Amino acid sequence: MSPRVTDEPCFILHSYPWSESSLILETWSRHHGRVALVAKGAKKPTSQFRPVLLPLQPLRLNWGGDAEVRTLKAAHWPGGHVMPTGEALLSGYYLNELLMRLLVRDDAHEALFDHYTSAVRHLAEGVVAQPAVLRTFELLLLRELGWLPGLATLGHSPNAVSPTTPYVLMPEGGLREALDGEAQALPGSVWAGIQRALDGDAPFSDTLLACLPGLNGLRPQLRTLLHYHSGVRVFKTRQMVLDVQALTVPAVPPAADHPQLRTE
CATH class of the missing domain: 1.20.1440.120 (Recombination protein O, C-terminal domain)
Known part of the structure; x- marks a missing residue:
């Protein structure tokens, strides 16, 4: 694989903190498959990456390096749909x-x-x-x-x-x-x-x-x-969906307080 990749169609599958200001991104690219990237400074309020690195929306990414975790150089949203909700x-x-x-x-x-x-x-x-x-x-x-x-x-x-x-x-x-x-x-x-x-x-x-x-x-x-x-x-x-559904299902009152559930 070339150490420099530019304007690659990608999606972010998952991200997690790396140091106080950076993120590790698990990305999926069209031509290179799953690639791990470090986005240095992405957690800073002034970072150009901060409003862009969102899951479930198409991105174009540039990165470099030949280590297992490469370094993100640039990212932009080319347009199209935005993130799903709910x-x-x-x-x-x-x-x-x-x-x-x-x-x-x-x-x-x-x-x-x-x-x-x-x-x-x-x-x-x-x-x-x-x-x-x-x-x-x-x-x-x-x-x-x-x-x-x-x-x-x-x-x-x-x-x-x-x-x-x-x-x-x-x-x-x-x-x-x-x-x-x-x-x-x-x-x-x-x-x-x-x-x-x-x-x-x-x-x-x-x-x-x-x-x-x-x-x-x-x-x-x-x-x-x-x-x-x-x-x-x-x-x-x-499991997350099941947990959310369990929280939204109303509790059933005890039989003594619910005429239709009383046993004769």
């Missing part, structure tokens, strides 16, 4: 956690970078339902890393799935016929439609549409694959 912000942090856990340093995935750009833009605009955006990116991420089994055939065989038969996706074995009571199972027509979308000329937009009939079933099955390959049981951002 629930969309948490969804964006979830995408960032996936990339931090599953991508190795200095390994470029240009197509996946473009898919991430589309996903973050959809989250910021808030027009498309967030679950559809998340499932689409999960599918494309798993496919890019070689962890998504074929979705148009049964297991690892050449036998095509039946359109009306329900199937469940397994991390290593691919699709298998669902057992009684497996509510997350999806019909073969949905799985095959997603496979065609992934193979098409516009995989993000096509997969976004193909996911819609199976959103409820896709979520637990894709989460199983992601947990399996990441080695974690619960993603931190997922």
Whole structure:
């Protein structure tokens, strides 16, 4: 890798303090993959970096050095969407956690970078339902890393799935016929439609549409694959969402104070 990189399309996945005035940035670049950068003086009120180095918005970065942690030289926002807010912000942090856990340093995935750009833009605009955006990116991420089994055939065989038969996706074995009571199972027509979308000329937009009939079933099955390959049981951002939801659910009064809950 060249020690000098200029005007590189990037996103900031995570940042943490380094010394009293600087930050370490975990960035994802289009042509160089995940790169760690030190932004010297970025915490100072007068720093030119301070208003720019925000997550979930497109940036152009310059850096130099050939050490494991390079030095940020310049940063600017080229325009486009701004950061998502509210629930969309948490969804964006979830995408960032996936990339931090599953991508190795200095390994470029240009197509996946473009898919991430589309996903973050959809989250910021808030027009498309967030679950559809998340499932689409999960599918494309798993496919890019070689962890998504074929979705148009049964297991690892050449036998095509039946359109009306329900199937469940397994991390290593691919699709298998669902057992009684497996509510997350999806019909073969949905799985095959997603496979065609992934193979098409516009995989993000096509997969976004193909996911819609199976959103409820896709979520637990894709989460199983992601947990399996990441080695974690619960993603931190997922736990954060659960904690927030627990804080916003009103407490149920004791049965004695609630006529409908009293036992006779």
